Amino acid sequence: MDQATVDQLRALMEYEAARAAPPPTFPRLPDVPGGRYTDPRFAELERDQLWRKSWLFAGHMDEIPQHGCFKLWEAAGQPIVLVHARSGEVNAFYNTCSHRGAPVVTQESGRRARLTCKYHGWVYDDEGKLVSVRDPEDFVDLDFSCRSLRQVRCERYGKLIFVNFSADAPSLAEWLGPISDEWAEFRFDATRLVDHYVWDLDCNWKIAMEANMEVYHVPNIHPSTVALGLDHRRNVNSLYPHGHGRMIAPGWEKKEGENYRAANVGDCPRPEIDGVGEIGRTCTQSYNLFPNWVSPLGPTGYFVLNFWPNGPTRSKMEVWWFGPDWGEGPRPAFWDATITYLNSVLEEDTEFGKWIQKSQESYGFEGVPLSYQEARIYHWHQQADAMIGAERIPAELRVSPVIGPDWIVPNDPRLDGLPLQEAAE
Missing domain, CATH: 2.102.10.10 (Rieske [2Fe-2S] iron-sulphur domain)
Known part of the structure; x- marks a missing residue:
């Protein structure tokens, strides 16, 4: 990530912290129909269309x-x-x-x-x-x-090994788009598999995944963990082609190691991935890849979450850990401490899922009014409908495609605003 991009992101962080409303040209997000989390018809469309056509x-x-x-x-x-x-x-x-x-x-x-x-x-x-x-x-x-x-x-x-069941899907490089270049500094070509395990969850897979696609929930769900090391009001969301998204949120003091990935590891020596830049070292830099991947990336290593349906109301969360090669012998103690800590964060995210599922199955739940902070979730649903084909989806389960190409990377109307220019100065 070059210095101009770093400066741009820093300016956007200040813009986000200072704004009193969503950006003027950002569209109002209609409610996401509740049946997309509970209706077997939508789960069947996901199975037949999303999983068959995605990497x-x-x-x-x-x-x-x-x-x-x-x-x-x-x-x-x-x-x-x-x-x-x-x-x-x-x-x-x-x-x-x-x-x-x-x-x-x-x-x-x-x-x-x-x-x-x-x-x-x-x-x-x-x-x-x-x-x-x-x-x-x-x-x-x-x-x-x-x-x-x-x-x-x-x-x-x-x-990393990816599969796709469709002969008509784009190549993996086309699917990733600009994210491929942004990931280069995190060395997916050299990092080692540290750990891998699966959690069974009592909720729709999107409920679990979407908890990791926004920071609006951080002060409530993670008051003594993530909230201590992440400034959610300075979070910058970016929307990419194919339904992918990225969030970048600084640590409170903008110092190296002040993000939540470094919390609770004591005096363990910290491994380092050569070449991770300033944003990667000082911020939470997290990506969601359509349809089911979420990964906060960092200089000491990172985890990848994959979410898989197990029927309309149950799911599996697959957790992968990657880090620098440590040579022979058991993995460094850093990983035991880090995985234990992050598992506690994941428990905070997932234990509420079963309660959300029950509530969403009630007569009182009709839809989800998403905020600007939750735009990556709406962007995901737009891509889902585009891939499924709106004509296949019952009218009451569709979302309106209100986020236009002017908000898809490399475009970003926030960069044209006077508040952003002032923040950059």
Whole structure:
């Protein structure tokens, strides 16, 4: 991030702190229909449209470090096997034998030279090609070339592995857009997988995710944790193409290490990612990638949250931790302290979810009136409707596309206002 961008963000922080109303040209946000959190019809549309067309984070190269290593991945409701091929690429296949549809892998992970179906012994290589079958003399004109494992689109950003079920979706680079360059300083190509676990939640997946897409709730939900290290009134939200968003909020004193990621780690030596700039060191810099990714990034490492539906009223929150390579031996004590602390923050966010779900299922809940501070949430819902197709959505469950391209990065009308110019001076 160059100095001009840093200065611009600092000026925007002061603009946000000084404003007495939303920016003059920012649209009024209509209520988000309540049924989007409770109605099985909308959950079905999400399943058939959002999850099939979006790039979904599926794993990290540390999980399949050598050729022949594989990992099962079923978070999106489809049986997928990720394979580290001899070519160095990662291939994703449906875990479905082309003979009778049995799985070719039944272990969560492992390493094999070939993938062999246990049912009848059909064998595939790491490119998914059928290489042998048992009793070939009993098949007539079996064409091996059209009996490969069915492949799923798979691309990488650094060591991160993404999959997409749609042949018509843009490339991962196009999907990320300018975020790809903004992430470069956080070294997704070099950071190591520190930890990975899943929480079961008693609420719709969007309720859980949206708690991590705004800071309006911070003073109430996190008074003794996040609120101590994050100045929510200076938070700057940015809206990106494809429904992505970013928030940048400074620590109260704008000093290195004064953000909440550094809280409660005691005297543990802090690892550092080389090259993280001023904003990354002194602010909470958090991204949401459509449809289900949230990640606050920092100089010592960071966590990524993925939210997955488990029916209309239940969900799973997948937590991934990444940090600088520490060499041989167990992970540094810094991580034990940091993960313990951040888990307490996540508990504050998620324990209220089941109560929200109950309330939203009541006769008294009709919709969500979002504030300007919660604009990233509305932007997400607009993208959801665009991807699903408004014509497929029952009229009472649609959102109005009121946020126009003038508010999508690289555009930002706040930059043209006199208060911002004065703040920059």
